[in-house]
Amino acid sequence: MYVRLFSAIWLLLCVWLAFVAWGFEAPFAYDPVGPRAYPLLLLALMGAGSLWLIFKPGLMEQQLHIPTVKRSVLCVVALLAYAVTFEPLGFILSTALAVFVLGLLFTGRLVPCIISAVLMGVLLFVLFDYLLDVPLPLGVLEAFVES
Structure with missing residues (x-):
């Protein structure tokens, strides 16, 4: 139960941080993908992991x-x-x-x-x-x- 609760809170945090990261802009073009690609990728991976733990906590319930x-x-x-x-x-x-x-x-x-x-x-x-x-x-x- 605690794993699912933690995962749901973490998922909400990831969604909120994704909205924050979406606004990242560089004052000059130093990277073709811009400064938001890396944080969004990490947040997407953490969000996917959180979703997995919400629906299939598996061994984490031990x-x-x-x-x-x-x-x-x-x-x-x-x-x-x-x-x-x-x-x-x-x-x-x-x-x-x-x-x-x-x-x-x-x-x-x-x-x-x-x-x-x-x-x-x-x-x-x-x-x-x-x-x-x-x-x-x-x-x-x-x-x-x-x-």
Whole structure:
């Protein structure tokens, strides 16, 4: 019952956010599809998932496993921390920290989590900033990089 209630509330939130996202406009044409395509796509996928859970909750009706709930809550907290630290710390550090924490949450070993976190932060920055020309914040690392 709680899954269906949560899914219905989430579906209403997705519909409201879709109306908000429909009004997104860029002051200049930097992307052929515009700034609203990505949020609308994500909202459509979340809405479809919500509809699925409303009509066919399936295994979600079973009892919740407490360690899994704790891990899920910590995952959401890590992603919120990633969003908050994105600008001040910069893309590389905030991404590395998020990947490290999420790796540990999904039972990763310490050293591989550190290595993959550093590689993910640096390689994704190079991919987006240099190859795809998407400007990303450097945050605290801005002092070490020449413009």
